[in-house]
Amino acid sequence: MFNELDPLLNSPVRLAIMSILLTVKHAHFNDLLKETQTTQGNLSHQLKKLHEAQYIYIEKTYKNNYPLTIISLSEKGKIAFETYVENIKKYLHLNENNT
Structure with missing residues (x-):
């Protein structure tokens, strides 16, 4: 049975943002800008x-009188991302126990 995928995470840029934030404590706007290669x-x-x-x-x-935007993942976001990944695995048949 396939679960519905979170439409919010179906966007490549939003998925990339969430993936990056899962691996770091927080990220600056400019770092995400560079990593996602978007505008x-x-x-x-x-x-x-x-x-x-x-x-x-x-x-x-602010840092040295320059605006600084810091983004971090919430617990709700972490759960949503992990659920999304598990649901994708089901679509790709990666959860089957073949051992």
Whole structure:
């Protein structure tokens, strides 16, 4: 039986953001911009969607008088991402016990 995939995570950029945040404690906006290879506007839009779903936290601060945006994964986001990955594995038949 196949579970429905989280439509929020079906976007390549949002999926990349979540994947990156799963491996680090937090990431700066510019780091995500570089890693996702998207535009500032698109990244901002995708972060807003993830934030509205409470999948990520966004902290806006300053460092040396320059704006600094720090993004981190929420527990809800971590669970959503892990569920998404498990559901994808079912589609790809990667959960079968062949041992």
